[in-house]
Amino acid sequence: MSLVLIQLLNGLQSGLLIFLAASGLTLVFGILGVINLSHGSFYMLGAYLALTFTGIFGDVFLALALGIPLAFLGGFLIEFLFIRHLYNRDHLQQVLLTFALILVFNEFQQVVWGSYPHSIPAPSYLADSVRLTEGLSYPVYRLALMAICLALALSMVLVIQKTRVGRLIRAAESNREMVEALGFDSRMIFRLVFAAGTALAATAGMLAAPIESAYPGVGDRVLIVSFVIVVIGGIGSIRGAFVGSLLIGLADAFGKVFIPQFSSIIIYALMALVLVVRPTGLFGRA
Amino acid sequence: MLARPNPSVVIFFLILLTGLVALPFVAGTYPIKLMTRIIILATFVLSLDLLIGITGLVSFGHGAFFGCGAYAVYFVSPESEAANAFVALGAGIALGGTAALVVGAFATLTRGFYFIMVTLAAGQMMFSLFHDTDIAKGSDGAFVNVKPELAFHGTSLLDFSDWHQFYYVCLFVLVAAYFSLFGLVRSPLGRVLQGIRANEVRMSALGYDTYRYKLAAFTVAGMLAGLAGALFASIDGFVTPELFNWHQSGLAIMMVVLGGAGTLYGPIIGAFAYALLEELLKSASIVGPLIADHWRLGTGMTLVLAVLMSPDGLAGFLNWKRPRAIRASSGGPQGENITIRAMHVSKALSTERLSKNFDGLRAISDISIRFAANRVHAIIGPNGAGKTTFINLLSGAIAANAGRVLIDNRDVTGWPAHRIARAGLGRSFQLTNIFSKFSVRENCALAAQSRKATMWRLLDSPYEAPEARAVDRALSVAGMAERGDLVAGEMSNGEQRQLEIAMLVASGADLLVLDEPLAGMGPEETQRVVALLRDLAHDHTIILIEHDMDAVFAVADTLTVLVQGELLAHGRPDEIRANQAVLDAYLGREAKAGAVA
Numbered sequence: 001m002s003l004v005l006i007q008l009l010n011g012l013q014s015g016l017l018i019f020l021a022a023s024g025l026t027l028v029f030g031i032l033g034v035i036n037l038s039h040g041s042f043y044m045l046g047a048y049l050a051l052t053f054t055g056i057f058g059d060v061f062l063a064l065a066l067g068i069p070l071a072f073l074g075g076f077l078i079e080f081l082f083i084r085h086l087y088n089r090d091h092l093q094q095v096l097l098t099f100a101l102i103l104v105f106n107e108f109q110q111v112v113w114g115s116y117p118h119s120i121p122a123p124s125y126l127a128d129s130v131r132l133t134e135g136l137s138y139p140v141y142r143l144a145l146m147a148i149c150l151a152l153a154l155s156m157v158l159v160i161q162k163t164r165v166g167r168l169i170r171a172a173e174s175n176r177e178m179v180e181a182l183g184f185d186s187r188m189i190f191r192l193v194f195a196a197g198t199a200l201a202a203t204a205g206m207l208a209a210p211i212e213s214a215y216p217g218v219g220d221r222v223l224i225v226s227f228v229i230v231v232i233g234g235i236g237s238i239r240g241a242f243v244g245s246l247l248i249g250l251a252d253a254f255g256k257v258f259i260p261q262f263s264s265i266i267i268y269a270l271m272a273l274v275l276v277v278r279p280t281g282l283f284g285r286a
Numbered sequence: 287m288l289a290r291p292n293p294s295v296v297i298f299f300l301i302l303l304t305g306l307v308a309l310p311f312v313a314g315t316y317p318i319k320l321m322t323r324i325i326i327l328a329t330f331v332l333s334l335d336l337l338i339g340i341t342g343l344v345s346f347g348h349g350a351f352f353g354c355g356a357y358a359v360y361f362v363s364p365e366s367e368a369a370n371a372f373v374a375l376g377a378g379i380a381l382g383g384t385a386a387l388v389v390g391a392f393a394t395l396t397r398g399f400y401f402i403m404v405t406l407a408a409g410q411m412m413f414s415l416f417h418d419t420d421i422a423k424g425s426d427g428a429f430v431n432v433k434p435e436l437a438f439h440g441t442s443l444l445d446f447s448d449w450h451q452f453y454y455v456c457l458f459v460l461v462a463a464y465f466s467l468f469g470l471v472r473s474p475l476g477r478v479l480q481g482i483r484a485n486e487v488r489m490s491a492l493g494y495d496t497y498r499y500k501l502a503a504f505t506v507a508g509m510l511a512g513l514a515g516a517l518f519a520s521i522d523g524f525v526t527p528e529l530f531n532w533h534q535s536g537l538a539i540m541m542v543v544l545g546g547a548g549t550l551y552g553p554i555i556g557a558f559a560y561a562l563l564e565e566l567l568k569s570a571s572i573v574g575p576l577i578a579d580h581w582r583l584g585t586g587m588t589l590v591l592a593v594l595m596s597p598d599g600l601a602g603f604l605n606w607k608r609p610r611a612i613r614a615s616s617g618g619p620q621g622e623n624i625t626i627r628a629m630h631v632s633k634a635l636s637t638e639r640l641s642k643n644f645d646g647l648r649a650i651s652d653i654s655i656r657f658a659a660n661r662v663h664a665i666i667g668p669n670g671a672g673k674t675t676f677i678n679l680l681s682g683a684i685a686a687n688a689g690r691v692l693i694d695n696r697d698v699t700g701w702p703a704h705r706i707a708r709a710g711l712g713r714s715f716q717l718t719n720i721f722s723k724f725s726v727r728e729n730c731a732l733a734a735q736s737r738k739a740t741m742w743r744l745l746d747s748p749y750e751a752p753e754a755r756a757v758d759r760a761l762s763v764a765g766m767a768e769r770g771d772l773v774a775g776e777m778s779n780g781e782q783r784q785l786e787i788a789m790l791v792a793s794g795a796d797l798l799v800l801d802e803p804l805a806g807m808g809p810e811e812t813q814r815v816v817a818l819l820r821d822l823a824h825d826h827t828i829i830l831i832e833h834d835m836d837a838v839f840a841v842a843d844t845l846t847v848l849v850q851g852e853l854l855a856h857g858r859p860d861e862i863r864a865n866q867a868v869l870d871a872y873l874g875r876e877a878k879a880g881a882v883a
Contacts, residue, residue, distance in 0.1 A: 035399065037536070085594055091399070092344060096543045097593040099536045103586030111580055224410060224532065231403045264414035268407040275396065275404065 002136040007253040013142050015249020016149035017208055021222050022229040022241045023156065024200030030236020031173045031193050034083060035091055037098040040223025041105035042198045046071060046205025047214040048109060051118050059123050060210055067206050068199055075198025079191045087190070109216060117215035145207055152203070153242060160238065169193060173236065228267055232274045234284025243282060287480055287728050288340070288471045291551055295604045299551065302558075306457055310450045318449050319521070320565060325456045326517045328557035329463050331541045332550065333510035338539065339548030340471055341503040342483030346402045347389065347409030349534030351382040351508040354412070355515025356525045357422055358382070363430045371444055374434035375516050382512015383505050385412070390504030394497055397486075406532055413530035427526030430519055446520040456517055460554070463510055467550055470506070474735050474743040479503050481732045483548075484721040491681065491715075492793055493707030493736040502742075544592055546601025555600050563588060630825035633694045633710050633796040634659040635680065640689035642672075642679055642851075649675045650851045652689070657844075662819055662828045664842035666835075672851040673831045674716060677799050680829070681713040682706040693797065707736070712795025714786040716802055716831075722775025726766060726785055729774050730757040733793040760792035764818060780811035787818065791826075798822065800830040804837050816841045839863075847871075 025039050046067065053063030082101065086094045121127070122141040129137040160166040172179045172189045180186050205219070212218065229248055233240020248267050255263035274282060291299075306325070310318055330352050337343040355378035362377045363369040389408040396404050417425045433452075436444035446452045470476050481489045482496050490496050519525050528534070537560075545556020567573055567581035577584055596602055636656040642649045650672045657663045665673050678684045680691055682703040690699045698706050707713075721729050734756040735749075746753075761767045764784050769777070774785055783803055790798050803819070804812050812834065819828055819841050832838045838845065838859075845862040847854040855865045862868055 029399070035402070082590065082594070091402070092338065092539070092543050092547065093593055095344070095346075095402075095536075096540050097590060099540055100586045100589035100593065102536075103582045104590065107580050107583035107586065111583070224406065227403050228407060231400060235399060261419055262414075264418060265411050268411045271407055272392065272404070275400065279396065279400070 002133065003257065005132070005136060006138070007257055008250070009138055009142070011250035011253030012246065013146050013249070014253065015246040016146050016153070017204055018222065018225055018229065018249060019153060019242055019245035020149060020204035020207075021201045022226040022233075022245050023153070023238055024197035025226045026230045026233065026236055026238065026241045027193055027200075028197040029230065031169060032083070032087065032190050034086055034194075035094045035098065036083075036197070037095060037223065038078075038101040038105060039197070039201050039226060040219030040221075041102050042071065042075070042201035042219070043205035043208075043222045044109060044214075044217070044219030045074075045105060046202030047120075047209045047212075047218055048113050048205075049202065050206040050209035051113065051120050051214045054120050054209075060120060060206065061123060064203070064206050068203055071202030072195045072199040074202075075195035076191055078198065079194040083194055084187065084190070106216065113214070115216055117213050119213040120209040122210040141210060145211070148207065152200075156200075157238065165192070225267065228271045230281075232271055232281055234278075234281030237281070237283040240281055240283035287477065287724055288468075288548070288550070291549075295551060295601075298604055303461070310453060315449055318453050320561075322449070322453045322456050323518075323521060324558055324561040325453075325460050326514050326521070327541075327561060328554045329456075329460045329517070330511055330514035331538050331545075331553040331557045332460070332463055332467065333507045333514065334538050335542050335547060335550055335553040336467055336471070336479075336503055336507045336510070338542050339546075339550070339553070340476070340483060341479045341500060342486075343394070343500060343504065344402050344539070345393075345405040345504070345507075346532065346535050346539065347393075347405035347407070347412075348507070348511055348538050349532065350389070350409040350412045350530050351386050351511035352515040352518065352534065352538075353416070353525075353527070353529035354385045354508075355379070355382040355512030355517075356519035356529050357416065357428075357515075358512065359434065359516045359519040360422060360428050360430050360525050363432065363434070366431055368432040368435040368437075368445075371434040371436040371446060374520070375513060378512040378516025378519075379509045380512070382515060383509035386508020386511075387501070387505045390501045390508070394500040394504055406535070409530055409532055409535055413527055413532075416530060417527040422525070425527060427524055427528075430523040430525065433520050433523055452520065459513065459517065463513075464550060464554065467510075470744065471550065474746060474749075475499075475502075477728075477732060477735065481721060481724075484723060485719065487715075488719050488721065489732075490702075490704045491683075491707055491713055491719075492733050492789070493704050495702075495704045540589065544589065544599055546599030549599075549601045552599050552601030555604075559600055560585070632659045632825060632827040634827060635694075635711070635797055635829065636692045637680070638690040638692070640676075640679055640691065641687050642675055642684065643687050648851050650679065650686075653848075653853045654689075655846060655853060655856055657827060657829055659827050660823055660825070661843040662823050662830070662841050663844045663846060664838045665829065665831045665846045665848060666833075666838060667848035667854075670850070671848040673848055674801060675851075676848065677713065677801060677829065677831065680706075681711055681799055683713075707793075707795070710794075710796040711799060712790035712793050712797065713799040714783070714790065714801055714803060716805070718779065718782045718786065720774050720782055720785055720789070722773075724774055725770065726761070726772050726774055726777075726788075727757060727770035729785060730760050730770075730789055730792040733789040734760070737794045756792050756794065760788045763791055763822070764788035765814065780807045780815075783807065784811075784815065784818070787815075787822075791822070796826060798826050798828045798830075800828065802831055802833065804832055804834050812837055 021039065021043055025036065028034055028036050049067040049070065050060055050063045053066055054060050057063060082097060086097060126141040126144050129139050130143065131137045160169060168179065168184060168189055172186050176186050225248060229241055229244035232247065233244035247270065251266050251270050252263065255266040306321065309321060334345065334348045337345045358377035358381035359369070359374045362373055389405065393401055393404045393408065416422055422428050433446040435442055435446060444451055444455070471479065478489065478494055478499050482499060486496050515529065541556035541560050542553045544560060545554065546552025564581060564585055567584040568578055570578035634657060638654050640653045641651050653676065665676065667673050679686050682701050685700060690697055692698065693709050693711060696709065698709055721732065731753065734753040761770055764787050766784060766788055774782060787803065804815060807815065816837055822828060842859060844857065845859055846856045847862065847868050849871050854871060855862055855868050
């Protein structure tokens with residue numbers, strides 16, 4: 001019983017965390033129409049930024065305060081240098097360029113941080129475990145992480161639904177020409193969205209660093225799982241990404257316990273199932 | 287359509303091939319091993335171009351079939367003796383092909399981004415299968431202790447552990463694979479695959495079951511990838527789950543695009559260019575230790591630049607654009623060759639209580655109507671009346687909620703679009719829908735070929751002559767006989783609409799369902815197409831939607847008026863003109879203005 005409860009918490013926690021990365025991916029694909037394979041690299045670089053900044057400031061949350069704006073800036077720059085040339089090209093070229101960016105980022109990581117895994121300490125005030133029931137305790141940091149992810153998810157929905165920028169983003173998604181005809185600079189909207197997507201992936205990486213440490217290729221799994229979530233939830237749908245993330249998180253957590261040999265297959269099986277029932281994802285438009 | 291490579295490409299490859307054949311005579315073991323690896327890689331990448339460049343399927347899981355081929359060699363190799371080389375390679379083809387058939391059966395149901403993701407997921411599933419379970423020694427990989435050989439009565443004819451022999455085997459496989467694929471792509475089957483890449487909706491409206499074709503392409507590509515994988519396993523005698531990894535598939539896509547997708551030879555260039563670049567950047571003696579240590583940075587940056595600077599890939603440098611045939615002056619009257627043809631009894635179409643709802647809204651309700659054979663029937667009605675929905679129901683583009691559609695009393699309700707097309711119903715779309723990069727003649731040839739659309743057609747004969755006749759006839763009926771070599775996308779909108787009609791005629795359809803065939807045409811073009819439609823009624827039944835009332839009354843034998851998804855009136859033009867309900871509901875203002883009467 002306590003095993004079920006633990007895995008339930010673990011599943012929710014990893015689902016909420018991966019939601020940050022997946023929502024960034026679905027935003028970028030839904031609005032810019034760009035398949036961004038380098039999304040996982042931003043997650044990885046986030047984890048390494050957390051390593052460096054935590055080393056300097058001694059606290060992963062201070063690392064976040066500096067890391068998020070930096071990631072936003074980085075995304076802004078990458079959009080300006082590379083991505084903006086891809087909007088009118090076909091998906092193949094996007095796949096190719098962002099794949100090449102993975103090679104570059106991986107090597108950048110090797111040059112700067114080397115190939116050994118590094119662990120990152122959780123803040124000392126959150127390092128304890130809290131007793132939930134008799135014989136069941138759970139690390140406080142993970143609970144805090146869930147709260148932070150939820151807060152970020154909520155604020156993202158608020159920004160998109162309630163603010164002027166959010167309204168522009170939604171408008172640009174449904175009809176880019178019209179937004180331009182109304183006098184808005186859609187290039188700037190795109191750049192902001194890409195930067196936000198990058199920042200979301202990097203934030204996920206930074207938050208996850210004290211749990212899973214920083215190592216080369218840490219972003220690979222995140223990338224693929226995020227894609228699976230985007231497909232399950234429906235392309236461009238934040239709500240879909242949220243439901244998909246929780247589904248995947250829970251399926252993975254319980255799969256690891258009950259069918260360990262096939263646990264890595266279970267998320268793909270889930271995706272296949274969803275596609276058979278709803279070919280455009282749970283919340284996708286036909 | 288895939289053309290023969292131009293002379294500069296042929297010369298380039300002759301030089302390359304001569305160099306490769308001569309290599310073992312001048313080079314030591316290391317260059318031979320390296321080249322063997324690259325040649326196998328090129329074969330693998332070539333197989334992916336059949337999907338990406340030819341059929342338009344961006345598979346992100348192609349590495350899985352390469353891995354299957356490699357593991358097949360491990361499975362058929364006995365512990366301490368050599369497997370028969372034919373058995374080993376055959377097993378690679380079989381396992382790669384079977385895996386591709388199974389994955390493709392699901393993946394080709396999806397399109398675009400979803401297809402990319404489903405193939406990626408399939409590849410990762412196979413990676414997990416070999417990585418996490420011990421069906422083949424798990425994550426450590428497995429050894430093929432003795433490489434395959436071919437022996438006859440104890441004499442060794444072919445031994446894969448001999449580097450020179452193995453090198454030539456691989457080179458032979460690459461050359462053979464290129465020519466087989468080249469032949470396949472230029473065969474009737476291959477033309478259909480190219481048609482699917484250019485415009486899948488049109489292909490299916492022409493009567494091709496595109497799912498089966500895509501699955502066939504996916505399987506063939508998987509077989510070739512499996513063959514390449516089987517050869518790969520014989521290089522080091524070592525197989526690892528990493529072969530399935532999505533990085534392999536990503537690299538393969540990259541080489542296809544780097545070389546030039548859709549040319550077949552481009553991906554071979556891409557594989558050589560990438561592998562040699564990697565080798566160069568890794569050699570510390572040439573580029574210095576600093577770059578050699580971080581060679582991935584160099585390849586990554588080179589690729590980024592390659593994408594940004596050359597969208598057509600490296601093949602674009604070799605294969606410069608041939609000057610296009612000078613465009614014939616268009617728009618001149620070409621109606622003289624419309625000849626009086628013998629009457630031919632066409633097919634009738636009727637609907638019984640046909641209904642369609644969209645999310646509870648009734649788009650079409652309870653329409654029962656009969657369109658007699660060899661007549662021109664026009665469907666009119668205000669915007670939103672459900673005209674296009676109605677013909678989408680007829681052609682099988684969407685499924686009805688209730689009611690029946692009959693072609694000559696044969697119930698075709700619920701049939702998929704391609705099957706209805708085979709039953710003799712050809713349609714055009716509201717927006718011009720042709721293969722814009724193909725020539726006019728190629729467009730019609732694809733349509734004509736759908737008459738005998740047995741899938742595995744690799745030879746033009748015995749249908750070549752009848753098909754060519756059908757194309758000629760269609761072009762001349764449509765008044766386009768002199769424009770056969772123009773690239774369809776470069777013609778005027780009016781000419782493209784005419785081409786659509788010519789394609790339908792070439793396909794041998796009896797029932798022509800046309801969605802606004804006159805849209806966007808000038809008065810002269812309109813007149814010509816009206817004459818063409820009248821003429822086509824000799825041997826066709828025509829159902830059309832049209833807004834140009836003058837043209838409608840000039841061309842139609844019957845008029846059907848739809849208002850808000852309901853049948854308001856159906857009858858001869860003079861009856862409709864006198865129908866008070868129609869005048870009130872639809873023609874009212876225009877009738878008063880005298881435009882109709």
